[in-house]
Structure formats: structure tokens, C-alpha cells
Amino acid sequence: MEILDIKGLSFTYPLAAAPALRNISFTxxxxxxxxxxxxxxxxxxxxxxxxxxxxAPLGEVTGDIKFKGSPVSECETSQIGFVMQDPDHQIVTDKVWHELAFGLENLGVPQPAMTRRTAEMASYFGIGDKFDRNISELSGGQKQLINLAAVMVTEPEMLILDEPTAQLDPITASDLINTVKKLNRDLALTVIIAEHRLEDVIPVCDKLLVIENGAVLAFGKPGDVLRRLYGHSDIMCGMPAAARISSMLGEKECALSVREGRELVRKYGNKKTLPGTNTEGACKKNAVLVFKDVFFRYERSSPDILRGTGFDVYENEIFCILGGNGSGKTTALSCASGILRPYSGTITVFGRKIKDYRNQSLYKECLALLPQDISTVFLRNSVREELEDAGGDNGALPFDLTPHLDKHPYDLSGGEKQLVALAKVLALKPKLLLLDEPTKGLDAASKQRMIVLLRKLTENGMTIVTVTHDVEFAAECADRCALFFRGEVVSAAAPEEFFSENSFYTTAASRITRGHFINAVTAGKAAELCRLNGRKAEET
Amino acid sequence: MRGFRELEPVVITIYYVCVIGTAMFIMHPVIIILSLLGAVAMFLTFDRKRKAGLHVSFFLLFMILAVINPIWYHNGVTVLFVVNDSPITLEALLYGIFAAAMIIAVLYRFRTFTMIMTADKLMHVFGKLSPKVSLILTMALRYIPMMQRQTVKVRSTQKALGIYKEDNIADTLKGEARIFSIMATWSLENGIITADSMEARGYGTHRRTAFSLFRFRASDALFLALCIIPTAIVAVSAALGETDFGFYPAMSEISCSPLALASYISYGILSFLPAVLEWKEGLRWKYLISRV
Known part of the structure; x- marks a missing residue:
């Protein structure tokens, strides 16, 4: 039965030259x-x-949206649930129980019914033990789960999620997607979810809607849609690794999950291998940043966050630090940038101990840190003022910011914000750039641009240390990767070696090709190897 | 019956209004003594830390308050001694002692009030008065710490970017002013988004109810009765002038009429109720544990 029917929907923002949506129809x-x-x-x-x-934003609307046969504006607010991108944005109250009850309070539900429904939701989502807690004590993933529960408590018939996992790390992100899928399966709930991180979503979705420039590019079963979009590289680059490999090989059937991907690569021979990129000898140059037995804790009575951390970063390399939540990655970066001070051990930057840099000299043409929460970088009301403040030469930037100069930094998209922040940092001419989660909230195409940009910066003599959850990003851009666990670097190696040795904490491409190809950690490499080896004759 | 602190927050608040209200409006020695003893007993049964500091400071305060009245006020018929040509009278001294006892009793009650009424419980009481006020309060409780955290984050980011130096005061002030201005923008931005979220979740579409984790049980009703009836007796006898008491010029006699006696007993019950409940709870747990 049709629940939502959109016919010829077009929408133009006030004062905008071009429409944001053009003639969209789907059911x-x-x-x-x-x-x-x-x-x-x-x-x-x-x-x-x-x-x-x-x-709904204000603007000029044509066409109509029907929800269960009548215009959507006539439906009850609680019939359609909406989960926003930033977990903090949706939260209204300070306590978990109050957040769960908020929607019900608004509907004027009497107390006994509220008690029952909040209890039911807390049990279903497994957040019963957090019922009395302050929301500010929870992690981003837990907050997003509470947002989901708080929407579900009013029993919506359709759930809309706008990039719910953009601010989460990959493991919590896939947990959230699984929870949404469970709701869809258990309650036959209709779900519409917009996502950048498609590795988890595509294999479980019934239909895929691809939008380009405000118009529907394709709509249908994910396999069929992707099959039709093989040529659109900017859309394909965000798809699961299996789909990317299929598209690069021009397969008739598009593989979606890791399992289908494995079946696909096994149809190809595995005699030939790619020459391994030997980075070992080439990299052992000057160590730019050295951690030696660094210990750090936030308070005297709290446990150690860094426990004897030791690693070297060499000149002109991109060094990626990977690891789970709370493993101490971000703390290590803060120590390296001199914001936090370890209680034992030494950190050396360009051969000088960090303590010996006085009067901000550490930050003068030497080192800069871009934090995870990129909006904390901005202090002014327009990008232009922001860049003037930093005092850099805009012409010298490796990217163009002209279209955004008069916008407020808060109004930019995630990728644009990253670029403006980077421009602000580059004006300081750092030789060592520390990045904390630079790909958070970026779409696949912006991520690709980011990789190209970082490569270009290192070619110009910069050294980059980045902390990331994003294994695909690390595999494509790093010279060396390190795994952080319990405040220590437990392994560091070139990405090919690093990811092909790991079996869980690794890229989808590596999981697809494991046991078949060696050192194929990116979809590009995997496809190249397939092509090189050629298709096996059909087994009979 | 459950312990005093487990009662419904509105009931607890009503108790405090009754016990403090009567003690403050009836200046009668018996009532004041009962009030002070009850307040101290309650504090002792509720205070787990058992530190002497508070009692010492309250005692000093009591002494100061008690002494101030006879020094400044010389009314009264019984002159004890004369300092610098000013008589110190017994009536003024006793008045000072009882007034000080009343104030100390109220302070002890407030101490237990802050111990028992956590933010959750206060919110529940406000919610009963007005769901809107309670919503504003809970939003503020979330918002202010969030803004503080964001300010700290912005400051450390700016430090690591090395744009605002800390070398001289002018630069530091300029940097702080910018941080303040962007925090204002950030707050407005967040306010708009929160408003969106509230609207999306149906705020303003129906008459709001307030959800609470606390429920009114039979024991709350019983306690409420034990709280209201004695207060009513005390109030009636005070209104009829049965518990009138004057210190000046000479102290009047403590009335022993049936209604006055009834009001002393009533106030005694009211004053010692929480301490007795708490003590009973303690015994019950001890008994349960010994049985296990």
C-alpha cells in the first residue's frame, strides 16, 4: 500500500536563482x-x-506530497518522525527520561500512558540503565539512539532520518543503522534515510533514491540503480566497496555486500600480484614528531589515558592514527599540540622538546591543530573576515573559496567548513598539521577531494598527522597507519600491510579480497588486480 | 510508610511550608523549642557525613543573634545588670535567645531541604505549578553547561591555531571579545535548531502534560494528613489567641488551656515527623539485614 506519494515536486528557496528541487516524483x-x-x-x-x-523550509512550492492519500500538511505531527544529523541538535531537555517523554508531553498524553510508553521504549532500545542520567554524559552514539527512541515513542508511521550517522564513528554508525533496520523489520515501519556512509545502508535497503542537482537521477532496487549509474563516478565513489569494484569491472550484476563482493572477485584469477609499494626505506628520514613514553591522565585520581605512548612521525608523510572510541587518539593529538601536558615522558617537535617552545612559538610557522568540532575554529561573521583575520594569501590556496566568501561560516556544509578551516590554518604556514577526524560529516566526493588536497600539501613539504575512524580514508591517503589501543600504539605500518593483516579493523575492500589477493586494501586496487588477472573460465 | 525522602516531592514541599511557616509566625517559647529540637533531630538523622563544622558555626551564629537583642533593646522589667548606663534586661535576653533559636531552626530545615530536594524533585514541583516553567528550567539546565563546554573548546582550538596570542593583555582581551561574540551567534543558531526540533516533535499542538518519575501513593496521602491536621490545629489555636505570648514589658504566662496543649502536641508531631520516619526506616533495614 502506498504511504507516501510525491508528484512533480519543485521547490525554490526565497531569493535563490535556481530551484533546490526540480520535478521530483516517487512513491x-x-x-x-x-x-x-x-x-x-x-x-x-x-x-x-x-x-x-x-x-519544511519557506519558499516557492509546486507539485504535491500526499501522505496516506491526503496532503501531508494535514497529517498529525506525530505520524512522521524525524531524526536530525547532529545528535545534540535534536535534544531539548537535560535528562534521558525527560527527552523520551517530551513528545508525549506535547501530545498531552496522560501520566500512566506516558510511564508505560517510555518504559517500553527504554527497554526496546536497551537504554533502561541510562534512564536517570544526564544526556550530556552520554556519547554521540548513545545520544543518537535516544533521539531515535524519543521519536519512536510517539508511534510514527513513517521515520525520516537525515544523515543520522554523519557525526558518529563507524562502529556506532552501523549499530544505529541496524537498529533502524530492526524497527523497519519488527514494526513494518516505513523508513526514509539519507546517508553518506552507504557501506551499511545499501545492503539492507529496499529501494535507492539518487538525487543530483535537485532532480531524481534514479529510483529503484539498489542493484538496478547502481547498475545504471556505473558511469557516474562522483556518485559511485560513495557506494559500498563491492559496488565500486563491480562498476570498475563493468559487471552485469552489481554486488552490494561484502559477501556478494567476495563471490565476485572469486570469479577472477589470482595468479598475478601488484608490485608492493615499498615505503619502508624511503620514509626513514627526519623524525618530525616524536612521542617517547608519554603518560597522561586528566585528573590525579582518574586512570591513565596515554600509557607510555611512543611513536615517530617522519617528514613529509601522512600518518594516520586509527582506533576505537576512548582509546586516547584525540588526547594524543592535544598533547602533541601543547594544549594538554603529559605528566611523564617527552614529546619532541622538530627536534625540540615541546616544553621548550615559549610564548606561542610552537604555533608560529610550526604546528597547527584542526579539532574534531570544526565550528570551534570560526570566530567571525563571514568567511572573508575569517580569512582576513588569519592574514593568509587566498590566491596561494590549493582550492577555491570565492563562492563562499560572503557566507557565514556556520551556514556552510561540512565539507566547505573543513576547507575554510583548512584555509585559516594554512595561512599560519604550519610545517606540521594535526587533523582530528577531518572526514567527519563529509560526503564521498568531498572526501576524495580532501585526500587529493592532503597529498598535495605533503608534496609541498608539509607533514600531516591525522586521527580518524575512517578506515577507507586511511587506506587511501596514509603513508603509514597506526592502531591506538588503551593509550598505546600497538602497530604501525604502511596501509597495505596494516590493513591486509587486520581482519576486522580493516577496509571493506580488504575483507572482500582477503585470501584471494594480497595487499588489495582499496576498491581501486582490487579492481585493478581483477582486471590484471582476467576472468576465470566459467566453472562447469 | 516509606522514608521521608522517598515521598512525593510536592508532599515534601508542603511539609516544609507547614513546619517553617508555623514556626516563623508563632513566637511562642514551646513552639520554638519544639521546632529547634525537631529541626536538629531531623538534620542528625539525615546527615550521613556527621561533620561537626556546621553545628559549630550554627552555634556561634546562635550566640551572636541571641546577644545582639539585649545589647540594642532595653525594654523589660527585670534588669540583670547595667553596662554604660544601659540596662540589660532578662526579657530582652530571652527574646533574643528565642528569636535566634527560631532562625537557627529554619536554617537547619533549609539544610535538610537542599539535601533531600534534588534538581529532579524541584523540577517536578515546578512542573506541577506550570509545565512551561519546568520546561524552560530543564532546557536551561541543559543549555548552560553545554555553552560552557563549547566556550572551553573554542578557546583551546584558537590557542592551538595560535591566532590569538597570550603575550599581551590587549590581544587576549580582543580574542576573548571575539569568542564571546561567536558564542552569542552559536547560541542563537542552536536556539533556532532546538525550536525546530521542538516543533517537529509536536510542541504546541496540544495542551502539554508534564511527565514525572514520581507518583502519589497512599503513604503520601497519609503523610499529608499527618502534616495538614496538626498545622490546622496550631493555626486555629493561634487565630483564637490561645498561643499568644508576649515578652515585653514582662513575660506572659505559658498558656495551658486544652486547645493550647493540643497545639503544642500537634506541633511536636509535625516537627519530629521526618526524624521519626527516618529513624524507623533505619531500624527496618537493620532488622531486614539481621534477618538475612
Whole structure:
């Protein structure tokens, strides 16, 4: 049965030259799990917000949206649930129980019914033990789970999620997707989810909606849609590794999951291997940043966050630090940038101990840190003022910011914010750049651009240390990768070696090719190897 | 019956209004003594830390307050001695002692009030008065610490970017002013987004109810009765003038009429109720544990 029917929907923001949405038509059946994808600024968010009347932006609308046969503006607010991107944005109250009850309070539900429903939700989502806690004590993933529970408590018939995992690390992100899928399966709940991180979503969705420049590019079963989009490299680059390998090989059937991907690569021979990139000898140059037996804790009575951390970063390399939540990655970066001071051990930057840098000389043409929460970089009301403040030469930047100069930094998309922040940092001419989660909230195309940009910077003599959860990003851009665990570096190696030795903490491409190819950690490499070896004759 | 601190927060608040209100408006020696003893007993049964510091400072305060009245006020018929041509009278001294006892009793009650009424419970009481006020309070409780955290983050980011130097005061002030201005923007931005989220979740579409973790049980009703009836008796006898008491010029006699006696007993019950409940709870747990 049709639950949502959109016909000829176009939308133009006030004062905008071009429409944000053009002639969009599609229907959603009850119980469908729909994934919406498209680059940043393609109109995904605008479309999702149009479906939720309370959030619909102002502007010129034509066409109509029907929810269960009647215009969507006539439906009850609680019938359509909406989960936003930033977990903190949706939260209204200070306690978990109050957040869960908030929607019910608004509907004027009497106390006994509220007690029952909040209890039911807390049990279903497994957050019963956090019922009395302050929301600020929870992690991003837990907050997003509470947002989901707080929306589900009013029993919506359709759930819309706008990039719910953009601010989460990959493991919590896939947990959240699984929870959404479980809701879809258990309650036949209709789900529309926009995502950048498609590795987990594509294999479980019923239909895929691809939007480009505000128009529907394709809509249908994910396999069929991807099959049609093989040529669109900017859309394919965000797809699961299996799909990317299929598209590069021009397969008739598009593989979606790791399992299908494994079946696919096994159809190819594995005699020939790629020459291994030998980075070992070439890299052992000057050590730029050296950690030696560094110990750090936040308070005297709290446990050690860094426990004898030791690693070297060499000149002109991109060094990626990977690791789970709370393993001490970000703390290590803060210590390296002199914001936090370890209680034991030494950190050396360009051959000088960090303690010996006085009067901000550490930050003068030497070292700079870009934090995870990129909005803390901005202090002014426009990008132009921001860049003037930093005093850099805009012409010398390896990217163009002209279209954004007069915007407020807060109004930019995640990728644009990253670029402006980077421009601000580059004006300081650092020789050592520390990045904390630079790919958080970026779409696949911006991520690719980021990789190219970082490569270019190292060619110009910069050394980059980045902390990331994003294994695909690390595999493609790092010279060396290190795994952080319990405040220590437990292994450091070139990405090919690093990821092909790991079996869980590794890229999807590596999981697809493991046992078949050696050192194929990116989809590009895997496809290249397939092509090199050629297809095996069909087994009979 | 459950312990005093497990009662419904509104009931607890009503108790405090009754016990403090009557003690403050009836200046009668018996009532004041009962009030002070009850307040101290309650504090002792509730205070787990058992530190002497508070009692010492309260005692000093008591002495100062008690002495101030006879020094400044010389009314009264019984002159004890004369200092610098000013008579110190017994009536003024006793008045000072009882007034000080009343104030100390109220302070002890407030100490236990802050111990028992956590933010959650206060929020529940406000919610009963007005769901909107309680929503504003809970949003503020989330918002202010969030803003503080963000300010700290912005400051350390700016430090690591080395843009605002800490070498001289002018630069530091300029940097701080910028951080303040961006925090204002950040707050507005967040406010708009929160408003969106509230609207998306149906705020303002129906008459709001307030959800609470606390429920009104039979024991709350019983306690409420034990709290209201004695207060009513005390109030009636005070209104009829049965518990009137004057210190000046000479002290009046302590009335022993049936209604006055009833009001002393009533106030005694009211004053010692929480301490007795808490003591009983303690015994019950001891008994349960010994049985296990």
C-alpha cells in the first residue's frame, strides 16, 4: 500500500536563482526502507524536510506530497518522525527520561500512558540503565539512539532520518543503522534515510533514491540503480566497496555486500600480484614528531589515558592514527599540540622538546591543530573576515573559496567548513598539521577531494598527522597507519600491510579480497588486480 | 510508610511550608523549642557525613543573634545588670535567645531541604505549578553547561591555531571579545535548531502534560494528613489567641488551656515527623539485614 506519494515536486528557496528541487516524483510503499543518496547540496535534506511539514523550509512550492492519500500538511505531527544529523541538535531537555517523554508531553498524553510508553521504549532500545542520567554524559552514539527512541515513542508511521550517522564513528554508525533496520523489520515501519556512509545502508535497503542537482537521477532496487549509474563516478565513489569494484569491472550484476563482493572477485584469477609499494626505506628520514613514553591522565585520581605512548612521525608523510572510541587518539593529538601536558615522558617537535617552545612559538610557522568540532575554529561573521583575520594569501590556496566568501561560516556544509578551516590554518604556514577526524560529516566526493588536497600539501613539504575512524580514508591517503589501543600504539605500518593483516579493523575492500589477493586494501586496487588477472573460465 | 525522602516531592514541599511557616509566625517559647529540637533531630538523622563544622558555626551564629537583642533593646522589667548606663534586661535576653533559636531552626530545615530536594524533585514541583516553567528550567539546565563546554573548546582550538596570542593583555582581551561574540551567534543558531526540533516533535499542538518519575501513593496521602491536621490545629489555636505570648514589658504566662496543649502536641508531631520516619526506616533495614 502506498504511504507516501510525491508528484512533480519543485521547490525554490526565497531569493535563490535556481530551484533546490526540480520535478521530483516517487512513491513509497508501507514498510519500505528507502535510502536517499546524493552529494552535499544536491537537495537531499530539502526533500526530507519537505516531507515533514513542521520542518519544511519557506519558499516557492509546486507539485504535491500526499501522505496516506491526503496532503501531508494535514497529517498529525506525530505520524512522521524525524531524526536530525547532529545528535545534540535534536535534544531539548537535560535528562534521558525527560527527552523520551517530551513528545508525549506535547501530545498531552496522560501520566500512566506516558510511564508505560517510555518504559517500553527504554527497554526496546536497551537504554533502561541510562534512564536517570544526564544526556550530556552520554556519547554521540548513545545520544543518537535516544533521539531515535524519543521519536519512536510517539508511534510514527513513517521515520525520516537525515544523515543520522554523519557525526558518529563507524562502529556506532552501523549499530544505529541496524537498529533502524530492526524497527523497519519488527514494526513494518516505513523508513526514509539519507546517508553518506552507504557501506551499511545499501545492503539492507529496499529501494535507492539518487538525487543530483535537485532532480531524481534514479529510483529503484539498489542493484538496478547502481547498475545504471556505473558511469557516474562522483556518485559511485560513495557506494559500498563491492559496488565500486563491480562498476570498475563493468559487471552485469552489481554486488552490494561484502559477501556478494567476495563471490565476485572469486570469479577472477589470482595468479598475478601488484608490485608492493615499498615505503619502508624511503620514509626513514627526519623524525618530525616524536612521542617517547608519554603518560597522561586528566585528573590525579582518574586512570591513565596515554600509557607510555611512543611513536615517530617522519617528514613529509601522512600518518594516520586509527582506533576505537576512548582509546586516547584525540588526547594524543592535544598533547602533541601543547594544549594538554603529559605528566611523564617527552614529546619532541622538530627536534625540540615541546616544553621548550615559549610564548606561542610552537604555533608560529610550526604546528597547527584542526579539532574534531570544526565550528570551534570560526570566530567571525563571514568567511572573508575569517580569512582576513588569519592574514593568509587566498590566491596561494590549493582550492577555491570565492563562492563562499560572503557566507557565514556556520551556514556552510561540512565539507566547505573543513576547507575554510583548512584555509585559516594554512595561512599560519604550519610545517606540521594535526587533523582530528577531518572526514567527519563529509560526503564521498568531498572526501576524495580532501585526500587529493592532503597529498598535495605533503608534496609541498608539509607533514600531516591525522586521527580518524575512517578506515577507507586511511587506506587511501596514509603513508603509514597506526592502531591506538588503551593509550598505546600497538602497530604501525604502511596501509597495505596494516590493513591486509587486520581482519576486522580493516577496509571493506580488504575483507572482500582477503585470501584471494594480497595487499588489495582499496576498491581501486582490487579492481585493478581483477582486471590484471582476467576472468576465470566459467566453472562447469 | 516509606522514608521521608522517598515521598512525593510536592508532599515534601508542603511539609516544609507547614513546619517553617508555623514556626516563623508563632513566637511562642514551646513552639520554638519544639521546632529547634525537631529541626536538629531531623538534620542528625539525615546527615550521613556527621561533620561537626556546621553545628559549630550554627552555634556561634546562635550566640551572636541571641546577644545582639539585649545589647540594642532595653525594654523589660527585670534588669540583670547595667553596662554604660544601659540596662540589660532578662526579657530582652530571652527574646533574643528565642528569636535566634527560631532562625537557627529554619536554617537547619533549609539544610535538610537542599539535601533531600534534588534538581529532579524541584523540577517536578515546578512542573506541577506550570509545565512551561519546568520546561524552560530543564532546557536551561541543559543549555548552560553545554555553552560552557563549547566556550572551553573554542578557546583551546584558537590557542592551538595560535591566532590569538597570550603575550599581551590587549590581544587576549580582543580574542576573548571575539569568542564571546561567536558564542552569542552559536547560541542563537542552536536556539533556532532546538525550536525546530521542538516543533517537529509536536510542541504546541496540544495542551502539554508534564511527565514525572514520581507518583502519589497512599503513604503520601497519609503523610499529608499527618502534616495538614496538626498545622490546622496550631493555626486555629493561634487565630483564637490561645498561643499568644508576649515578652515585653514582662513575660506572659505559658498558656495551658486544652486547645493550647493540643497545639503544642500537634506541633511536636509535625516537627519530629521526618526524624521519626527516618529513624524507623533505619531500624527496618537493620532488622531486614539481621534477618538475612
Amino acid at each position: 513509497v510503499n508501507e514498510g519500505d526502507f528507502i535510502a536517499v543518496c546524493g552529494a552535499t547540496g544536491s537537495g537531499k535534506s530539502t526533500l526530507l524536510r519537505m516531507i515533514k511539514p513542521a520542518l
